[in-house]
Amino acid sequence: MPNFSIGLSGIQVSQRALELIGANIANAGTEGYHRQDLTIVPMVGSSADNDVTGAEVSTVRRAIDQLTENQLLRQQTLSGQTNEELSTLQLIESSFGDVSANRLAGSLEDFFGALRQLAAQPNSPALQEQVIAAGQSLGAQFRDASAFLRNAQEDVRLQAEDMVRQVNTLTGEIADINAQIGPAEAGGAIAGALRDRRGQCMTELAALVDIQSSGTTEAGADQRLYAWDIPIVAGMNDKAIQVGLDENMDLGLSAGDYDNYIGSYRGGKLGAMLSLANDLLPGLADKLDALAGQVITEVNRLHVQGVGTGGSFSELVGQAVGSGAVSDLACDVTAGDFYVRVTDASGLCVRTRISVDPATDTVADVVARLNAVSNLSANIADSCVRVSADVGYTFDFVPALPASVDGGTIGASAVQITGLYSGSDNQEYTFTVAGAGTIGVTEGLSLEVHNEAGELVQTFNIGRGYASGDKLTLSNGIEIALGAGTVADGDEGTCLALANSDTSGFLAAAGLNVFFTGSSAQTIGVREDLAEDPSLLAGSVGQGQDQQNIQRLAEVGQAKLNALGGVTCSDYFTNMVTNLGQEVATRQVRQTALDSVTQQLENQRSTISGVDVNEQTIQLTIYQRMFQSMARFLNIQDQTMQYLTDIIS
Amino acid sequence: MSWGAIFSNTVTAIQRQTDALTRLQEQVSSGNRINRPSDDPVDASRIMNLLGQDQTLDSYLKNISTVTTDLDQGATTLQHISDLLTNAKGLLTQAASGTYSTTQRELVGEQINEILEEVVASINQESLGRYVFSGASNTTAPYLVERSGDRIVSATYQGSYQKMPVPVAPGVAQSGVSVGAEIFGCDERRSPTFLGSTGAAGGSGTSSVRGDAWLSITHEETTLTQTSGMPTTLAVGASSASLDTILGDHTVSIDADAQTVRLDGGPAVSYTALDTDLKVSNADGDCVYLDMSQLTAGISGLVEVAVHASARLSIDDGQSSILATFQDNQMVTDSRDGRVLCVNTTGLTRVGVEAVRVGGTYDLLGTLIRARDLLNGNQDTGDSDVSSLLIEETQSLEEVMSGVMGGLTSLGARAQGLENLRQSITSIQGNAKDRASELQGADIATIAAELARVQTFYEMILTSSSKIMNMSLLDYLR
Secondary structure, eight states, X not given: OOOHHHHHHHHHHHHHHHHHHHHHHHTTTOTTOOOEEEEEEEEXXXXXXXXXXXXEEEEEEEOOOHHHHHHHHHHHHHHHHHHHHHHHHHHHHHHTOOSTTOHHHHHHHHHHHHHHHHHHSTTOHHHHHHHHHHHHHHHHHHHHHHHHHHHHHHHHHXXXXXXXXXXXXXXXXXXXXXXXXXXXXXTSOOOHHHHHHHHHHHHHHHHHSOEEESSOTTOOTTOEEEETTEEEEETTEEOOEEEEEOTTSOEEEEETTOOOOXXXXXXXXXXXXXXXXXXXXXXHHHHHHHHHHHHHHHHHHHHTTOBXXXXXXXXXXXXXXXXXXXXXXXXXOOSEEEEEEEEETTOOEEEEEEEEOTTTOBHHHHHHHHHTSTTEEEEEETTEEEEEEOTTEEEEOOOOOOSSSTTSEETTEEEEEEEOOOOSSOEEEEEEEESOEETTTSTTOEEEEEOTTOOEEEEEEOSTTOOTTOEEEOTTXXXXXXXXXXXXXXXXXXXXXXXXXXXXXXXXXXXXXOSEESSSTTTOEEOHHHHHOGGGOOOBSSSSSOOHHHHHHHHHTTOOBGGGTSBOHHHHHHXXXXXXXXXXXXXXXXXXXXXXXXXXXXXHHHHHHSOOHHHHHHHHHHHHHHHHHHHHHHHHHHHHHHHHHHHHO | OOHHHHHHHHHHHHHHHHHHHHHHXXXXXHOBSOSSGGGOXXXXXXXXXXXXXXXXXXXXXXXXXXXXXXHHXXXXXXXXXXHHHHHHHXXXXXXXXXXXXXXXXXXXXXXXXXXXXXXXXXXXXXXXXXXXXXXXXXXXXXXXXXXXXXXXXXXXXXXXXXXXXXXXXXXXXXXXXXXXXXXXXXXXXXOEEEESSXXXXXXXXXXXXXXXXEEEEEEEEEEEEEEESSOOOOEEOTTHHHHOOBOEEEEEEEETTXXXXXXXXXXXXXXXXXXXXXXXXXXXXXXXXXXXXXXXXXXXXXXXXXXXXXXXXXXXXXXXXXXXXXXXXXXEEOTTTOOEEEEEOTTOOBOEEEEEEETTOOBHHHHHHHHHHHHTTOSSOOHHHHHHHHHHHXXXXXXXXXXXXXXXXXXXXXXXXXXXXXXXXXXXXXXXXXXXXHHHBOOHHHHHHHHHHHHHHHHHHHHHHHHHHHOXXXXXXX
């Protein structure tokens, strides 16, 4: 008997196949689409000989390789982080300028170069102006760079918030799809479209965060997803995450229900944001601040010790520092001393040592000590330290040598001290007479010079052969001249030679006679009254008649600073910028490698899951022929039946 | 192969080649292989260091130029002064020959005065807002001159004794300015020479006066003590305090029988009891005034009386003085500057003014002033003394000329050293620039070849993609 059911099954199978091929070709260009293949199995009859009674579609399968899919998701996470870090770091690298036209490096060289030139003509108003202008330019470059980094940090925070919104949207969508997958696959069918859509969401999610799944990513409605260790999807439920600041003020992520922000997550674009916000950008900002801080500290440390061409001061007003603990000042203060010198109209100087201990002192304590100095007034007004001298007096903090030894004489000999001390430490020298007699007359009379440790530094003949009043020069630049007179064995005088008249750093921290104001790249600037009157530039450590301080300031540019790791300011900045360049270059290489791997994985996925139109066309031809054949088969069956009917009738 | 994979591969390949083309195009347009540190961090670091070095060296070169200008200015001035001094020395040599009349000497004095004015003007010449002989105080004229009428009577160095080292290379500093007191003064102190006849000599101590000093030795008081003969009284005359010229120990011999009196065995001077202020001189012309009316009446024979005349010493024109103690070292202080002259006063015999010369301590302007004053007769000296003193001043002038020439040589040596340094720094700077340019610069030939290669790949990708995507089985199915 003719069997119509065989033909019917064949037509049904070919129709289903043609539908799937149509759907595959229609989605050949659809992102994330997985080709669907059907499995055809023969229909077996119920008779004992198991005759094949047709064909049927056994399964419709999504062409998917789970390992490849998982690898691609992981690549998305790695790529997302690298891409985001790269683009931000490239932006910052560009902000520092070209290699050959680096603005901040140029400004550093300009500033110290201007100081160097001023050392040649310390009283030149034009060169003084040049130093001020170079200082202002340097300050502006620091502030610009700092502002750029701060803005970048703010942009990162805003981007992180936006990304968190994207994550939450995607997790919501995944949860919705999970809710639909259950019913759709209840009858054993594969909800391919839903799964593809969910896979696409997960791909986008993986680019944002490092996603972890409790099972395979192809799980059904019971899928559980985590962003790092934060649960974000539990089957049909999604859990929002939020961005905020942790206890260290670092940017962090937390599950929506808790305020437990963690900033150490890495991976994906959001991980890149945390890395940029908490490590990379603050690291750069810290380095920039360290550099600016050192420039401020080193320049101010010397500038406070000098005077301008106008000589000593009648009044100085510092920066706003308040009256609180010295240890709270923006610039570091260490336990030490500073020396204030008060000079009367006749030129007589009295030097007073003020001790500072940041462990116990407040600014008010130190100001009170200054105020106790004769002919000097000091107070805190509007949070600023103000120091003024009585009428007829001036003051300064210069490390100039005293005019004579303590007491003015050694024995009956009037002593004059001149010169510029070139030693590196503060030292009290003692000048002791060996022998007794008349200076310039007595044979064998000598003057011994001892340092604080009691070591003999030098011995001079002051007896016959020494012309009283002639200068005796120590190897460290101190000159001593003894007047005529008699001396006894053991007569002595002392002289304090200062290399640094503020070992505590208090004057710089208080902003008294500083060059730069501020304490970081964000706040650095040239002192306002100095900018208006460049003659206040403290180039001298005497009475405005030497340029030693200008030289000392200029040498800062070439000095290898311990606080910067033993390199110069310029080298530190060069290292900082080239390290940034190295970070960018490393990410570029990593990005290229990741792109290459991603490309290979996508090719692999495309091979497994993609739609080859030619292949589908061949399939189309096969099933079309199958359909035609089965139709012909039915036609023959029908004709056969007709013959049989005709015979019967 | 799926269409998606074909598209994806094509897009990726095109992007890669486009990136390469963009980078090459940037290199061509900028001329640089490295524009940002990430292009080549290691070479970028080198380039930045080299460019920084270039900028630093530039500031050193500017300083070398400034210092060289100062040195040149100083050398020009010193050469001019040297010429003037040669002229002055010639004039002094002629004037010291003893053939010039007072008028002729005064004319030479005027010429010396003009030279002095020109020397002062040259030393105090300001150049580009700086004084090159004031040491570190280069905004202050080196010498402050004091005038009496229109004449310079003194010149005091008011500059700094410190030089002004200017950084001219890493760790190297050179001063363009000089300390005028060092160049125009000598500091090779020798023992003082006393040019006079008072009997004063150099003491055993070390004098600190500089240049020439005038030691004024005046009479203070004469005391008499009888040493032999009949007991006698004798007193000094009324003019003794002011007019006695003897100093130290002398002897008055009275021949009572002959009614004569002698000083140190000198010429006998007759006396009477009415002589109350009798001038008695010795063979050297030194005198003492005696009151013979006090002589004891009725004496006879030879009576000898010891005479001691005390003295006062001064080296500051009488502003301060001390009593002579007739010792081998007496320190006379100049109250104006505290400097000391050590005098051996044991041989003092008469009052007078000693010209004291301290060789090796002369200063240029002081020497010219003294020479002019000598020629103009401003010093209390006779013609023969003027000649000898002028010879001395000529020697002083030679000393200071030697200092000036030494200064000139020193400036020349410093200028030459700086020129060598300038050439060295310029060479280093050139090398740094070349090296930076070499590291940073793009090799156009290499870029052109690379550009052609990338362009070829780009076209190949487009062509192959086009062919692959054009092929379809559908074209063959009918």
